[in-house]
Amino acid sequence: MNEISRSRFKFFAIVLIVILGLHAAVIGFFVLRHRPSAEASGANPPEAVEVVEAGGAAAPGGAAAVAPVKPATVYRDLEADPNAGKPFIFAGTLRKLPGKVTMNGKLSPRSGIIVDTATRHVLWAKDEHKRVPVASMVKMMTMLLTMEKLESNPAIGFDSDVPITRAAMSVPRTGVAFLVPGEKFTVREMLSLLAVKSANDAATQMGEFVGGSVSNFVAMMNERAVQLGLKDSVFVSPCGLRDKTRGNSLSSAHDMAMLGEQLLKYPDIMHMCVLRTFSIREGAKKSTFNNTNKLITSEICPGIDGLKTGFTNDAGFCITFSANRKGRRIVGCVTGFKSRRDRDNFCRFLINWAYESVK
Numbered sequence: 001m002n003e004i005s006r007s008r009f010k011f012f013a014i015v016l017i018v019i020l021g022l023h024a025a026v027i028g029f030f031v032l033r034h035r036p037s038a039e040a041s042g043a044n045p046p047e048a049v050e051v052v053e054a055g056g057a058a059a060p061g062g063a064a065a066v067a068p069v070k071p072a073t074v075y076r077d078l079e080a081d082p083n084a085g086k087p088f089i090f091a092g093t094l095r096k097l098p099g100k101v102t103m104n105g106k107l108s109p110r111s112g113i114i115v116d117t118a119t120r121h122v123l124w125a126k127d128e129h130k131r132v133p134v135a136s137m138v139k140m141m142t143m144l145l146t147m148e149k150l151e152s153n154p155a156i157g158f159d160s161d162v163p164i165t166r167a168a169m170s171v172p173r174t175g176v177a178f179l180v181p182g183e184k185f186t187v188r189e190m191l192s193l194l195a196v197k198s199a200n201d202a203a204t205q206m207g208e209f210v211g212g213s214v215s216n217f218v219a220m221m222n223e224r225a226v227q228l229g230l231k232d233s234v235f236v237s238p239c240g241l242r243d244k245t246r247g248n249s250l251s252s253a254h255d256m257a258m259l260g261e262q263l264l265k266y267p268d269i270m271h272m273c274v275l276r277t278f279s280i281r282e283g284a285k286k287s288t289f290n291n292t293n294k295l296i297t298s299e300i301c302p303g304i305d306g307l308k309t310g311f312t313n314d315a316g317f318c319i320t321f322s323a324n325r326k327g328r329r330i331v332g333c334v335t336g337f338k339s340r341r342d343r344d345n346f347c348r349f350l351i352n353w354a355y356e357s358v359k
Contacts, residue, residue, distance in 0.1 A: 014235055016255025073154055075147055080119055080265040081329065085228065085258070088115055092121040101353050103114050105352075107346040110316065113253040113352050117261065117329040123354050125253070131232050132335050133248035135310030136175070136198045136292075137320050138240035140259050141221045142206055143194055146187070147266050148224075148256060149210045158188040158268070167208040168201040171241060176201040177280065177287065195272035198290035198309060200239040207238030214238065228262065230255040248314055256333040260307040260320040264329070273306035294344055295321060301348040307331075317343040324349050 084207040102108060113126040122128075150156055155191040161184040177199035179185070185193075190209075193202035204214060211217025214237075221235040232252035236243040251259075261292050272278075274296045279288040292309045295301065303325040310318040323330045330351060337343035 012198035023118065043213050048236050073151060075151055075268060076265045077267050081261075083117065083120060084261045084264065086120055087122045087229075088113075088122050088254070088258075090122050090125070094124045095126065097350070098353065101346070101349040103345070103349070107337075107342055107349075109253075109334040109343075109346065111253045112332065112334035112350075113257050114330060114350055115257055116354070116358050117331055120295065123330075123357055124350070128254040129232055129252050131234075131250045131252055133242075133312060133315035134240065134251045134256060134305060134335065135249075135312040135315035135318055136200075136240040137202075137219075137251070137256050137308050137310040137318055137333070138235055138237065138249045139203050140181065140256070140263055140308050140320065141196045141197060141224065141235060142203050142217075142238045143191060143269055144259070144262050145217070145220055145224060146191060146206055146210050150187070158186060158191075162184070162205060162209050164189055165208065167214055168205040170214070171200045171204050171239060173177055174241075175199065177289065178234060185280060191269065191276045192272045192275065193280070193289070194276050195269065195293045195308070196278040198292050199289075200241055203239035204237070221263050225255075225259075227331060228258065230258060233259075240312070240315075242312065242314065248312075253333040253335055256318075256320045256335075257331050260322060260333070263307060264322060264331075270306055273308070293319070294340070295347055296320070298344075298348055301351050304351070310339070319347060321345060321347055321351070323355075325355055328355070330358075 015198050036212065039059060039267075046285040049191070101107070109126065110132055113125045113128040114123050115240075116123060150158070157180045164181050164183040164185070165181045167179055175198060177193050177197055181202045190202050190206050194206070207214045207217035217238055218235055221238070222233075225233045225235065230251065233250065233255045235249045236246040237249060242248050242251055263273075273293070274291075276291050276297065278291075279286055279290055281287055293306075295304045296306075298304060301323075303323040304321060305324055306318045306322040316338060317340050318333070318335040318337070321331070321335040332350070332354075333345075334343065334350070335348065
């Protein structure tokens, strides 16, 4: 091979090497660019970090989701009076009412109180801390504990069934809705029977339903009374009837007004309190009951929207009442009247006088 041939060979060899090198570089670039990820190739990925979102579920790519906790249902009016439950103020409290309220001395309760809730001032009081039998006003505590049970246990609601058991038959056949073991009524129906009919069998059955047993529920009533600062109150039953061994549930006008104020937080209860009638069952077995509180239909004393009446021979005719006129709330309690008519007339005069006195 002459010198010219060798030069040509070297030139073509160099060109070939350059071309092969360029091809190799291009192929390598595309191979690396489209290389499978570690996850696709089966290699172990970096350790995943679980991210739990506000709802409780893990974010995409995280570990197993955490099931959210169902919040309790709120039955209370969250804008209700924040002063409810605070001590009453007795400075300037009137102890002797004008004759137009007492019908010149013809109407007089055993004990009583009336309070302007906006200021907490007691406008009038008589033996407000005297312990007396309070009959069916006890059912206010039964309703309160039921509502607090609904709030704390999301598994129970107004539409939950309450099976009627022998507990409903354990009370005397007076002031009852004649509930029969084996029947079922909703929580809403049972509470309405307490508010409208003041049914002793319904109250006792709700005690068992909420407390697991009637005796346990009575213990809950007394524990809650302590928590609320009801120092004059001792409960022996969910309904207010006299217990054969422990006697009457005792409380005071002061404590009943404080207790009644707790129910004002629950719009559903307040709605039940002003129902003129309430019915259970359907067809031929339908039973309709009239509200025991006739003040709610009073035209001469407007604004009355609750709360609970009471009567036994030992307690006389009692009532814890509430009224709202133009956003001004008044609550009170009177005990020991000889007749429902006298009790209701006194309350009408008392409430009208209270609104005239509040400026």
